[in-house]
Amino acid sequence: MREVCQDDEGPVTGPAVYPPHARVPILVVEDNLEDAELVAMRLGILRSVTRDVVHAATLGEATAWLSKHRCEAIILDLNLPDSKGFDALVELRRLRPSVPTVVVSGFVDHALHSAAMELGAEEVISKDELDSPLLPVCILSIIERNRAIEHERRLARILGAMPDAVVVTSSTGAIEYANDSALTFFGKSRDEMTRAPLFFAAPADTCAELCVTRSNATRFGILRVTELRSHGEVSFLSSIRDITEQRKLETQILLSDRLASLGLIAASVAHEINNPLGAVLANVELAMKDSNGDFREELTDAHSATLRISQIVRDLKLFSRADESSCTTLDVHPVLDSVARMAANEIRHRATLIMDYRAERAIRGNESRLSQVFLNLMVNAAQSIPEGNAEGNEIRIVTRVGDGDRLLIEFKDTGSGIPPDVQRRLFGLFFTTKAAGAGSGLGLAISQRIVASLGGELSFVSEVGKGTCFTVSFPSVAAVTTPRSTRAPPSIPLAERRGRVLVVDDDALVLNSVRWSLEGEHEVVCFDSGAGALAAVVGGEPFDVVLCDLLMPRTTGMDLHRAIERAEPSLARKMVFMTGGAFTRRARDFLTTKPNRRLEKPFRVEELRGLVNELVLQSHGEEPAQDRRHRPSGYAPKGSADQRRDTEPPESRVSGTANASKTRDAGGRRH
């Protein structure tokens, strides 16, 4: 606690709280001119405090003057030509209730005195007291008292309007003052607050955190305590600032930050997995072709397991999209499918999951944020059902078109339902029904925010013992027709044209699997670095297709593209980028601006073959006939699968591992 105000040591200095009093006159309402002059003379010494004395001889004059001017005090002779009894007093009190009025009368007795005071007079004096030196003292003290009262009222208004809670307590814990904001912040009446001695604790120059828990909301405040000394007595001034909104924002920022880090890790993991995964996928497919039916079951299982891993990696990438704010037209169904896969573990032992898609509308939204909401709702649904009776419980995800052509996505569960008093607080920040530490109480609050920011609505109905249905609704747009097929690509027929394919990837596993997939039909030249590949191109080696990894150390796919653009522009157009998830900004921007084809890792053998065969044909179609003369004669005419050219490998060319001795024919089979 810190000592600040010590009024024992003289006046408090500092900037003026409000403008100094304007000096305004004293109004004397007196029909007797002599008496008026006498008063004016006596009150002359007050000129430093007020201005001159103004004289009105009748009530009419007085009210006329008052209609245009202000005054500090009024001295009123009841005996006026145009007023009888107390009429003048009543009228002037009505016109100027905040100006002290002193009544002067020829004859003053107790009855007159009390009647006048009753009607609002500040004081009653008799005529012969007008000539007394005490008159100015009396008037001055009346004026100063009035000013003091005005000051106090103004201060009370200021403190009352302060948004921060202000409480002053004595050294025995008695409340000396509490402003309205304090009562609001603590949610108590004045009586309730003063019931027991109260002490606010905060070490000097620090803030303490307070939390007020009420049934419908929690509020947070920061408390500062300052010591006040007055006449040797100590009081404590406590001010509390409500930081609930700020706290909400901070928590959301922290959460976003954590999600962003998670996103980064997810992207990184996905990227790292994609290369070896691609190698497994391609090799399993090649082995299946090669095995003559041996190990069919094992290889088939290995193959579908690999496909499943690759789908999980794709789902992870959904969450890792760094660009969280962009909206596109999207189909919610693949997002729901993907989220369902992610929530599978939570759902598996509790309920049967049914995806009931009845709508074909699309919405404008952001995939990453939507998947956050869907995951939250799906996991909540799952966790409302106890484990052990998956057959007897159901989680049903329904999409349908509702009123106004809106797309409705319903998350229905046969769980425990939400009791009414919990329903009221469901979207509240920090509200959770889970044990401390298990639930942050933020999921639904954030989901609601996300849905609202995407122009949608989140609502629910629930019945205890029956279950709950959360509904997300969005304005819908026409369905998007780009299919995202995950079905197996059809078996690709043999290449019509044998081509020369340049493959660049720093990962030997990728190089091997690509080579083995293609070498039956095309000549494959591999490099593990962009520099080596560029040297081959610049050195005049012709290629029909370049398959290039995007993110490599030293020379990236983007650098290589730029270099090839300069050296051999037509080849640059024939570059295909193999990407495992472009998670640098540069890579993402690059991909969106280049028209080059791309292959997303992990890719299937048939996918690879199909693309390469197409591009080889295209490349030959583009070549003017005369350029073909400059090509080495290693191009076999259509159909002759036996002719293969062995070219001598230069320095950084990667010719593969021991398996290089096993060659492959056009069907991909080894011999």
Place this chain on the structure above:
Amino acid sequence: MERFDLRLYVAGRNPQTQQAIECVTRFCGTELRGRYNLEVIDVLEHPKNEGVEQILATPTLVKYAPGPRCQIVGDLSDRDTVRLGLGISRPAEMDST
């Protein structure tokens, strides 16, 4: 000497709550030395508790005895205020000779 009957009201389990509990137990240990009962009550777990309805905010240390009930709200590491609220004086300095 009378025994202090104290109750510490906190909200939830978080670093602040932990700190409040530590401060108060340390204070009681050093300055009340065995003359006290201290109970910690989580207002989130027991919202209908009568004591909970009376307090203003958390963390709050309420002294039920001796003497009239009083509450100390805020950062309970402020020993001066806690002593003031409990009505005890600063402990005498240890004599080093």
